[in-house]
Amino acid sequence: MRKLLVLFLLTSIAATAQRNLTIQEATYGQYQAFAVKSLVSPQWQPNSNTVTYLNSTYSALMQRSENNNWEESTMLTKQDLMTALNSKFPEEQFMMQIFPYGYTWSNENTFLFDVAGKNGKYTVFFDVNTKQVTNAIITTPEAEQQALSPNNKHVAVLNGNNIIITSGNGKNVTVTNDADAGIVNGSDYTHRQEFGINKGMWWSPDSNKLLYYRKDETMVDNYPLVNFGERIAANKNVKYPMAGLKSEEVTLVVHDVATNKKTTLKTDGPKEQFLTTVTWSPNGKFIFVGVLNREQNHLKLNKYDATTGNFVKTLFEEKATTYVEPLHNLTFVPNKNDEFLYRTEKEGYEQLYLYNTDGKLLEKLGYNDVVVTEFLGFDTKAKNVFYMGTANNGLDRQLYKVSLKNGKTEQITTPSGVHNIALNSNATFALNSYSNTTTPNNVSIINLKNNKTTPLFSADNPYTGKTVLPKMELVTVTAADGKTPLNGRLIYPADFDASKKYPVMVYVYGGPHAQLITNSWLGGASLFDYYMAQKGYVVFTLDNRGSDARGRDFEHVIHRQLGQTEMADQIKGIDFLKSKSFVDKDKIGVYGWSFGGFMTTSLMTTYPETFKVGVAGGPVIDWKFYEIMYGERYMDMPQENPEGYAKTSLIDKAKNLEGRLLMIHGAQDNVVVQQHSMEFIQACIEAGKQIDYFLYPTHEHNVGGRDRFHLNQKIADYFDTYL
Numbered sequence: 001m002r003k004l005l006v007l008f009l010l011t012s013i014a015a016t017a018q019r020n021l022t023i024q025e026a027t028y029g030q031y032q033a034f035a036v037k038s039l040v041s042p043q044w045q046p047n048s049n050t051v052t053y054l055n056s057t058y059s060a061l062m063q064r065s066e067n068n069n070w071e072e073s074t075m076l077t078k079q080d081l082m083t084a085l086n087s088k089f090p091e092e093q094f095m096m097q098i099f100p101y102g103y104t105w106s107n108e109n110t111f112l113f114d115v116a117g118k119n120g121k122y123t124v125f126f127d128v129n130t131k132q133v134t135n136a137i138i139t140t141p142e143a144e145q146q147a148l149s150p151n152n153k154h155v156a157v158l159n160g161n162n163i164i165i166t167s168g169n170g171k172n173v174t175v176t177n178d179a180d181a182g183i184v185n186g187s188d189y190t191h192r193q194e195f196g197i198n199k200g201m202w203w204s205p206d207s208n209k210l211l212y213y214r215k216d217e218t219m220v221d222n223y224p225l226v227n228f229g230e231r232i233a234a235n236k237n238v239k240y241p242m243a244g245l246k247s248e249e250v251t252l253v254v255h256d257v258a259t260n261k262k263t264t265l266k267t268d269g270p271k272e273q274f275l276t277t278v279t280w281s282p283n284g285k286f287i288f289v290g291v292l293n294r295e296q297n298h299l300k301l302n303k304y305d306a307t308t309g310n311f312v313k314t315l316f317e318e319k320a321t322t323y324v325e326p327l328h329n330l331t332f333v334p335n336k337n338d339e340f341l342y343r344t345e346k347e348g349y350e351q352l353y354l355y356n357t358d359g360k361l362l363e364k365l366g367y368n369d370v371v372v373t374e375f376l377g378f379d380t381k382a383k384n385v386f387y388m389g390t391a392n393n394g395l396d397r398q399l400y401k402v403s404l405k406n407g408k409t410e411q412i413t414t415p416s417g418v419h420n421i422a423l424n425s426n427a428t429f430a431l432n433s434y435s436n437t438t439t440p441n442n443v444s445i446i447n448l449k450n451n452k453t454t455p456l457f458s459a460d461n462p463y464t465g466k467t468v469l470p471k472m473e474l475v476t477v478t479a480a481d482g483k484t485p486l487n488g489r490l491i492y493p494a495d496f497d498a499s500k501k502y503p504v505m506v507y508v509y510g511g512p513h514a515q516l517i518t519n520s521w522l523g524g525a526s527l528f529d530y531y532m533a534q535k536g537y538v539v540f541t542l543d544n545r546g547s548d549a550r551g552r553d554f555e556h557v558i559h560r561q562l563g564q565t566e567m568a569d570q571i572k573g574i575d576f577l578k579s580k581s582f583v584d585k586d587k588i589g590v591y592g593w594s595f596g597g598f599m600t601t602s603l604m605t606t607y608p609e610t611f612k613v614g615v616a617g618g619p620v621i622d623w624k625f626y627e628i629m630y631g632e633r634y635m636d637m638p639q640e641n642p643e644g645y646a647k648t649s650l651i652d653k654a655k656n657l658e659g660r661l662l663m664i665h666g667a668q669d670n671v672v673v674q675q676h677s678m679e680f681i682q683a684c685i686e687a688g689k690q691i692d693y694f695l696y697p698t699h700e701h702n703v704g705g706r707d708r709f710h711l712n713q714k715i716a717d718y719f720d721t722y723l
Contacts, residue, residue: 019467023716024709030522041101047426154203161184187215197276223242251267290326375387384404392416417439417520478572508600574610596617606653619665625675
């Protein structure tokens with residue numbers, strides 16, 4: 001009897017521990033309560049075999065070194081930093097809750113980090129040997145984006161729409177002084193951050209010159225966004241270059257720090273072209289710019305004189321019948337002013353090519369159908385290049401090494417899964433973290449001289465003893481072309497019983513530069529998908545043609561007809577589901593956001609007999625209302641492709657709506673403006689179709705923070721109520 005009582009108590013405790021996810025956990029749990037053990041913000045000290053990272057409480061900087069058999073030890077604490085800061089600036093009050101997540105090694109002894117004080121923002125240089133602040137550059141509290149010079153003596157900051165250079169001596173130099181807010185200098189929001197643009201200011205290698213974007217958007221139409229938080233709702237205008245209408249005009253300007261003189265690069269051509277892949281030559285004499293026409297089908301890689309701004313020559317041109325999409329700056333080979341790597345998908349897969357500065361192709365560095373996803377670096381003598389690339393039909397990410405001399409390629413990592421690699425500065429060691437559908441995280445050090453691996457740790461399953469995640473499996477579906485294999489993810493309902501029938505929630509995105517299914521922990525899914533499966537849904541996702549990591553032809557098939565091929569493939573996914581005896585064919589719903597919102601609404605109005613419930617967040621409804629840079633790349637101008645715009649517009653398809661559709665929008669959305677959903681709602685009214693609508697008054701394109709709980713609960717409730 002006593003044994004039975006003990007067994008009963010143990011069973012009761014286990015039953016209590018094993019519970020379903022809460023909506024809060026389903027929203028942020030995989031990054032918080034159920035975060036897989038990993039190294040936080042890992043970086044290699046330059047010219048060393050020591051890797052540093054933050055501890056689990058973000059209170060100290062830890063280290064592992066080959067010299068100590070990769071054993072863990074503490075290098076510095078947050079208190080060490082605070083003590084040094086207070087000693088250097090006794091009158092300041094610093095706000096540092098955790099050890100700076102964004103620390104960056106400057107050399108083997110010094111790292112830098114940003115910290116806020118009552119008097120401004122500080123870029124701090126800290127010596128790990130002396131535990132002292134060796135230098136600090138302070139900028140005004142209003143400073144937004146910033147660029148630190150290579151010699152660490154100057155910071156160029158964006159203050160509003162103008163640039164100021166701040167030096168360690170406290171001297172400020174005004175670089176631009178444009179009173180018209182329509183002239184924006186140095187912003188990374190140039191060309192709306194398309195074409196891989198993530199900065200708007202570039203220092204020359206010798207730190208003597210600052211190159212920056214000058215964006216003139218005075219001629220771009222104002223678009224009204226209403227702030228409902230005011231006593232009387234106030235209008236806020238933003239510049240929105242809508243497809244087929246006037247675009248911004250951009251130039252590149254060089255500011256000489258010593259003379260304060262400015263030189264504009266003579267990037268001749270139409271004013272509405274795009275300036276991309278902006279790169280200084282290592283000697284600082286030249287600037288390379290990818291000049292892309294507004295049609296986005298003709299790229300010229302041009303060379304300009306940094307002193308005069310004069311055009312020197314076009315190194316090469318790239319043309320396409322669909323579109324050319326430059327996404328990366330040039331990478332010069334170390335110690336060579338005349339050789340660089342260029343990334344392009346011109347031959348089918350985004351891969352590396354070695355060129356010289358005369359425009360001569362020296363070597364193709366591509367390997368089979370591998371898509372390069374991340375450039376990692378060179379070895380010591382720059383004989384080999386390391387990069388991350390795809391494998392396993394795009395599901396895996398592996399480490400590759402390629403010879404610059406002959407293009408011979410070797411795959412370094414072998415376990416199937418998604419590997420994340422950090423190389424030390426001379427590429428002798430690699431920190432490798434990888435996961436797959438059965439491995440939460442495996443962390444090791446790879447000796448790249450002999451490919452031997454030193455394990456550091458394997459993470460435990462963070463859900464064990466807390467909740468039981470439903471079964472998930474990766475599946476393959478043949479595309480609508482009858483030949484292309486598509487990656488899918490199927491999550492079974494909790495307590496799955498094959499003799500029962502279950503409703504389905506299809507989670508969809510389907511657009512360019514997005515991949516939802518990977519051979520990684522949880523299969524690339526969010527915990528919200530598992531939350532819905534725990535509630536009794538089959539949750540299904542398919543990466544249709546048009547999505548990422550499968551090559552040019554796989555993606556470009558969508559050109560000029562967004563949504564058409566994507567829907568055809570998604571319906572093949574539905575056919576796959578319907579072949580399962582446990583799927584209730586009369587209870588299929590679909591949910592997606594942004595391009596996924598477009599896909600959701602497209603599927604609901606094109607296949608009303610199939611989809612009974614839909615939730616469309618921030619949906620594109622008519623591509624003529626979308627921005628030039630993204631929209632015209634895939635659809636061309638409305639005047640050039642009227643048939644395509646008419647075919648993909650959902651306004652005229654509102655009359656086909658049969659099921660329950662919840663449309664959600666952020667009132668401050670400056671990406672997919674609210675006009676999209678308003679036009680669709682009006683069309684529903686005119687067609688006598690009922691639609692549910694919800695607005696988040698303070699949010700832009702995505703709903704974040706605590707309001708994300710509200711959003712996910714609303715989505716779950718909608719499916720529970722109507723499916």
